[in-house]
Amino acid sequence: MKNFYSTIKTLAKTVVTTGALLLGYAQAQTTLSPGGIAFTSYDSSSTSVDVFSFVLLAPISSGTQISFTDRGYQGSNAWQAAGSTESAITWTSGTALPAGTEVYISALSASVYNPATTTSIPNGTVALTDGTSSNGLVLSSVGDQIIAFQGGNGSVTGANVTCIAGINYFYTAGSTTAAWNSDAVGSPNASLMPPGLTGGTNAFYTGPVSGVTVARSGKFNCTGVPTSTVANIRTAVMNNANWTLSTAAGSQYSGCTFLASNPVITASPANRTICAGGTTTFTVTASGATSYQWYQNSGSGFIALTNTAPYSGVTTNTLTITGATSAMNGYQYRAVAIGAGSATSNAATLTVVSISTTGSKTDVSCNGGSNGQATVVPSGGVAPYTYSWAPFGGTAATATGLSAGTYTVTVTDNFGCQATRTFTINEPASAVSGTTVVTNVACNGASNGAINLTPAGGTAPYTFNWGGGITTEDRTGLSAGTYTVTITDANGCT
Structure with missing residues (x-):
């Protein structure tokens, strides 16, 4: 009886343990929706081993199973x-893998590709x-054709199959792309669009x-990637204009970097x-950026800049403004950092200091004198002023x-900004003077002399x-x- 109880206890423990393992497997399996992967290459040129690759468009856990049929x-x-x-x-994945991972299947083996090191690492099993x-x-x-699916115990005609x-x-x-081989379904090489899939969306x-020549190999040529969203990857890969096709053997992988993070602005311009x-500069700092585009807002919204005066460096992280005008006072500038996606910096404001002046003067009163003066009155700029x-x-x-x-x-x-103003101090053209015409006295002791005076200067x-x-x-009667x-003139000069 004791032995029987022990046997039952052991059996129960085994059942519980097995149940836990099955539960753990169920939790590990990632169920993908249609479009959860996208094919990136194939090579049917070999008579013995055919190969293909695909990119994950969703993260999967270790132990996830994806089946493929022709x-x-x-x-x-x-x-x-x-x-x-x-x-x-x-294929049963050997590790958890993130979205954007390219997986390569060759006969009954699988590996994942690392575009950073251009190497592949075996992953999981293929049965x-x-x-x-x-x-x-x-x-x-x-x-x-190659059709990816889950369920059915690895057979596309099994139960609970989802084509992905x-x-x-x-x-x-x-x-x-939409209809596949609509008029050749009797051929073992042909297929209608599988149930649950849509041409150009998750199948293509x-x-x-060229013409009627079948492409024995093909691969996605990386147009449109890396990008920051799986939707962008799917759009790029499903466009057959982005594929390189050949009648000869092809490569194992597309070799693309598919998914990358948006750039991150680490320092906005000041x-x-x-x-x-x-002349001044605006600088932005960003991680994950491969290029930049600067924008200007003069009061009617931001517009993209081009490398025309006074701007240069509009596609770099530093925008240079040479010869800023007073009309640019208050303009705002921001940069878009571009990488897998894009990120926009905060806007910075340009203040252009412009000094204007008015003035008055007093000319020299008398020819050769030095009592002239001039006064300047500044406005704008940043007080106080020096002269x-x-x-x-x-x-x-x-x-x-x-x-x-x-x-x-x-x-x-x-602030150090300067303005100049010029004054011209004038003086009378000549000094005050006079000429005379004298009429002498006619007779000794008489008083009929005269002086006719003409002033000048x-x-x-x-x-x-x-x-x-x-x-x-x-004067007369002299x-x-x-x-x-x-003689005194209007300025008091004599």
Whole structure:
């Protein structure tokens, strides 16, 4: 009785353990939907071993099973009969694998490809699960198809089968990506579109090499990858224009890098302040980027820049602006980092400092004098301002004690931006002077002399001072003697 109990206990323990193992396997198996993989190459040129590869479009766990058959679908749930040339194989993954992994099947072996090292590593096992071929699938040199599925215990005619991908390279009249071999279903090399698959979405026809010549090998040529989404991979691979076809033997893998992360912006450009006419740069830092595109917003939204003045480096991580104008004040700039996908930086603002000036002056009053002055009034820029007059005039906003000539003032704001203004100080063309016409006294002791005075130079009008309160320009009724007159112009010059 004790031994019987022990036996029952051991058996129960075995059942529990086995159940746990089965449960663990069920949890490990990844169920894929149609489009969960996409074929990336095939080679049917060998008479003994045919090969193909596919890319995972979803991550799978270790122990996941995917089956492949070259049995053609005949419609109404009927398939070509299994046998020595129509069979199925099942790959069981040896490790968990991420989306974007390319898997290569050669006869009854499997490996995964690493595009970074261009090497392949064996992965999992491949077993014949339908038909009698000792080398797995038999992809006829005159054309065939490969259909990926799960369920059915490795047979496409088994229970609970889900077709997940398909590729067809057999040419018949009317073959299209959507319809496959619509008029040749009686041939062992032909197939209708398998149930659950859609042409151009998760199954496709490669087309012939040319005319009616069947492509014995073909591979995806990497157009459109790497990319950041499996949807983009699927779109690229399902486009037969992105395939290289041949009548000769092909390569084992497509060799593409399929899936990569979007670039990550690690440092956005910083705001910049420069003087009008100056040069500055905006820089973005990103990981996973292979190129860049800079955009400008002048107030109506961001537009892509081209390498035309004042911009250069618009497709690098550093944008250079040479000769910024005051009209560009307030413009915003941002970069799009491009890699497998894209990432956009924050926007940075350009501040262009522009100083403008007004001015006034006072000319020299008298010819040869030095009482001229000039005043500059700046606006814009960043106060406080400094001033420098040349050839002389000091360091204030107003220069005094100026003689006739040209003077230039340089105004510098607190940011270092500068503006210049030029003043011309004038003076009367000549000094005040006068000419006289004298009429002498006619007789000794008489008083009929006269002086006719004509002023010149300086700035009219003039005033006259003969002394004794006499302020007329001319004199009459003069007796013999010496007379002196002071001529004063409008500026007080004498």
